[in-house]
Amino acid sequence: MRRIFLTTAGAALALTGAGAVSAETLREALIRAYRTNPTITGARADLRAQDETVPIARASGRPSANLQGTYTETLRQTGNNIFAPDRQVNGQAVVSYPIVSFGAVRNSVRAAETRLEAGRANLRGTEANLFTDVVSAYMDVIRDEAVVALNQQNVRALSVNMQASRDRFEVGDLTRTDVAQSEARRALAEGQLRQAEARLIASRENYIRIVGAPAGTLETPPPLPNLPGDTATAVTTALNNNPLLEAAAKARDATRLDTRVARASRLPRISVQAGGTYYNFLNTLGSSSPITAAPQSDYGLTAGIGLTLPLYQGGRPAAQVRQSQARESQAIEQVTLTERGVIAQVRSAYASWLSAQQVIASSEVAVAANRLSLEGVRAENSVGTRTILDILNAEQELLNSQVTLVSARRDAYVAGFALLAAMGRAEADDLNLGDTGPLYDPVVNYDRVRNRLSDWGSDPEPTPVATRTVDIAPQTPAVGRNPELDDPALSRPPGADPAALNPGTPPQGAPAGRVGRQAVDTTPANPAGTPR
Numbered sequence: 262m263r264r265i266f267l268t269t270a271g272a273a274l275a276l277t278g279a280g281a282v283s284a285e286t287l288r289e290a291l292i293r294a295y296r297t298n299p300t301i302t303g304a305r306a307d308l309r310a311q312d313e314t315v316p317i318a319r320a321s322g323r324p325s326a327n328l329q330g331t332y333t334e335t336l337r338q339t340g341n342n343i344f345a346p347d348r349q350v351n352g353q354a355v356v357s358y359p360i361v362s363f364g365a366v367r368n369s370v371r372a373a374e375t376r377l378e379a380g381r382a383n384l385r386g387t388e389a390n391l392f393t394d395v396v397s398a399y400m401d402v403i404r405d406e407a408v409v410a411l412n413q414q415n416v417r418a419l420s421v422n423m424q425a426s427r428d429r430f431e432v433g434d435l436t437r438t439d440v441a442q443s444e445a446r447r448a449l450a451e452g453q454l455r456q457a458e459a460r461l462i463a464s465r466e467n468y469i470r471i472v473g474a475p476a477g478t479l480e481t482p483p484p485l486p487n488l489p490g491d492t493a494t495a496v497t498t499a500l501n502n503n504p505l506l507e508a509a510a511k512a513r514d515a516t517r518l519d520t521r522v523a524r525a526s527r528l529p530r531i532s533v534q535a536g537g538t539y540y541n542f543l544n545t546l547g548s549s550s551p552i553t554a555a556p557q558s559d560y561g562l563t564a565g566i567g568l569t570l571p572l573y574q575g576g577r578p579a580a581q582v583r584q585s586q587a588r589e590s591q592a593i594e595q596v597t598l599t600e601r602g603v604i605a606q607v608r609s610a611y612a613s614w615l616s617a618q619q620v621i622a623s624s625e626v627a628v629a630a631n632r633l634s635l636e637g638v639r640a641e642n643s644v645g646t647r648t649i650l651d652i653l654n655a656e657q658e659l660l661n662s663q664v665t666l667v668s669a670r671r672d673a674y675v676a677g678f679a680l681l682a683a684m685g686r687a688e689a690d691d692l693n694l695g696d697t698g699p700l701y702d703p704v705v706n707y708d709r710v711r712n713r714l715s716d717w718g719s720d721p722e723p724t725p726v727a728t729r730t731v732d733i734a735p736q737t738p739a740v741g742r743n744p745e746l747d748d749p750a751l752s753r754p755p756g757a758d759p760a761a762l763n764p765g766t767p768p769q770g771a772p773a774g775r776v777g778r779q780a781v782d783t784t785p786a787n788p789a790g791t792p793r
Contacts, residue, residue: 285476285477285478285479285480286480286482287395287396287399287479287480287482287483288692288694290395290399290468290472290479291392291395291396291692291694292694292697293472293473293474294391294392294394294395294471294472294473295388295391295392295689295694295700296698297473297726297727297728298391298471298472298473298727299726299727300387300391301387301388301391302726302727303727304383304384304387305384305701305703306723307380308377308380308381308383308384308703308706309703309706311376311377311380312377312703312706312707312710312711313710314373314376314377315370315373315374315377315707315710315711316710316711316712316713317373318366318369318370318372318373319366319370321359321362321365321366321369322359322362322366322367322370323358323714324356324357324358325356325357325358326354326355326356326357327354327355328352328353328354328355329352329353329354330350330351330352330353331350331351331352332348332349332350332351333348333349333350333351334347334348335347335348335545344546345546346542346543346545346546347543347545348542348543348545349540349541349542349543349545350539350540350541350543351538351539351540352538352539352540353536353537353538353539354536354537354538355534355535355536356534356535356536357532357533357534357567358532358533358534359530359531359532360531360532360533361529361530361531361532362525362528362530363525363528363529363530364521364522364525365522365525365526365528365530368518368519368521368522368525369518369522371518372515372516372518372519372522373515375511375512375514375515375518376511376512376515377707378511379507379508379509379511379512379515380508380703381703382504382505382507382508382511383504383505383508384703385504385685385688386503386504386505386508388688388689389504389682389685389687389688390682391471392678392682392687392688392689392692393675393678393679393682393687394471395471395472396482396674396675396678397675398464398467398468398470398471398472399468399472399476399479399482400482400671400674400675401464401467401468401671402461402464402465402468402476402479403479403481403667403671404464404667404668404670404671405457405460405461405464406461406479406740407667408457408460408461408664408667408668409454409457409458409461409738409740410740411660411663411664411667412450412453412454412457412660413454413740415450415453415454415656415660416447416450416451416454418656419443419446419447419450419653419656420447422443422446422447422649422652422653422656423440423443423444423446423447426439426440426442426443426649427440427443435649439648439649439650442649442650442653443649443653446653446656446657457738458738459738461738461740462736462737462738465736466735466736469730469733469736470730473727473728473730474728474733475733475734475736482674485674485677485678485681487681487686488614488677488680488681489611489680489684492607492608492611492612495607495608495611495680495683495684496604496607496608498684498685498686499603499604499606499607499683499684499685500600500603500604501685502684502685502686503603503683503684503685504685504688505599505602505603506596506599506600506603509592509595509596509598509599509600510596512592512595513589513592513593513595513596515592516585516588516589516591516592517589519585519588519589520582520585520586520589522585523578523581523582523584523585524578524582526571526574526577526578526581527571527574527578527579528571529568529569529570529571530568530569531566531567531568531569532566532567532569533565533566533567534563534564534565534566534567535562535563535564535565536562536563536564537560537561537562537563538560538561538563539558539559539560539561540558540559540560541557541558542557542558543557544557545557603683606679606683607680607683607684610676610677610679610680610683611676611680613672613676613679614673614676614677614680617669617670617672617673617676618673620665620669620672620673621666621669621670621673624662624665624666624669625666627662627665627666628659628662628663628666631655631658631659631662632659634655634658634659635652635655635656635658635659638651638652638655639652639655689701
């Protein structure tokens with residue numbers, strides 16, 4: 262069976278979100294959205310409305326009964342109408358049952374059922390799109406929390422660098438230009454941090470919009486299984502399983518049945534009819550005349566077969582047929598359009614997934630190389646062969662590669678899940694979400710209403726199903742320290758460890774922990790940022 266077992270795997274990449282007290286898995290986020298997201302709950306209500314189109318279509322082929330009654334009070338009789346009653350009660354009952362409609366009712370019911378199947382396929386597509394949005398929002402929060410943590414670490418490192426540069430400037434080891442470069446880079450890092458924090462807030466708010474609850478400590482999602490090995494396999498699977506493509510095909514089939522219904526409007530209709538009449542003059546017949554032999558009340562019964570044979574309807578049936586054929590043509594083109602979209606979506610998602618995998622691999626190499634480069638530049642600066650600007654550039658390159666890495670991991674996972682969704686393998690049943698409770702079954706409501714005969718049935722008053730988010734506090738960019746992201750290479754000021762290229766061995770001619778002529782105090786002694 263096509264199932265993706267979304268269970269917790271590995272440790273969390275990002276840190277605790279604001280107000281979070283427990284870890285949340287991707288599976289839990291998917292379940293919450295499945296139960297309470299207004300997009301999916303509204304789509305289910307729309308499908309229940311479509312369920313009623315079938316009994317509505319069937320009603321045209323079922324018996325109908327009508328009862329009419331009138332009460333008439335004559336206020337003034339004319340002079341030549343002396344036998345008219347002063348008041349009367351009339352009643353009429355008619356029962357009609359269509360027996361031959363030449364396919365009009367049958368095709369109407371079949372068209373409604375076919376559109377209902379299209380609606381169910383669209384609901385599956387809505388589920389897949391919702392789950393894709395959940396995965397994207399989930400991974401956005403993880404990525405942006407990591408980016409904020411990386412930028413915070415960068416600001417801390419640049420703050421240490423800036424203070425160390427000022428200290429070395431005071432003893433004549435650096436120039437004022439070196440200090441200015443450190444201060445400028447520190448200011449830019451602060452700006453990048455604020456931008457990253459704003460993106461994190463936006464991602465957390467978007468998570469609330471989709472999932473319906475704040476993001477806690479989000480754990481690393483498990484690997485995506487059953488990803489295709491090539492584009493051709495992915496496209497073939499999508500063409501066979503994509504719910505939106507199936508919905509378009511069902512809608513096309515329904516329009517063909519609509520054309521048959523339109524053609525049937527030109528054909529005869531036969532029905533069986535029975536009726537009864539009753540009148541009562543309330544003893545007022547002939548009240549102004551001595552002739553009172555006529556009965557004051559009576560009833561009658563009728564039965565027969567009715568034939569309706571359309572001869573000319575002003576061109577309406579032909580216009581309706583042509584209209585249905587045009588809509589059938591539109592539906593046929595819509596299938597082609599949907600198929601094109603599915604193919605493009607699958608190929609794009611596969612290319613994005615493959616590209617992100619390659620970016621991950623290259624970024625991991627870049628992070629390792631930039632970390633080693635930074636260590637080397639720091640060590641070379643300690644012996645005077647590198648400048649402060651070289652260190653700042655190396656630190657920025659390391660940060661950039663780390664951000665690229667976490668972004669690529671997010672892009673790879675989202676693209677992989679989007680690929681599964683396009684292939685029709687990212688619905689609630691595929692994700693095995695039924696373990697925590699029954700999944701929504703659209704057939705249950707259809708079976709409930711399909712054979713209802715009463716004219717007086719109704720459902721309870723609608724009440725909200727999706728949860729509101731107005732009471733959730735505004736999100737903040739607060740993140741905790743992440744040991745997995747802390748880089749020792751950024752924890753030392755320039756020149757603090759001249760043995761970085763050969764850990765554990767002090768450089769020749771100087772004791773460990775010394776830089777040139779002056780030991781460096783790594784404690785920021787001037788937080789205000791003003792050179793002493």
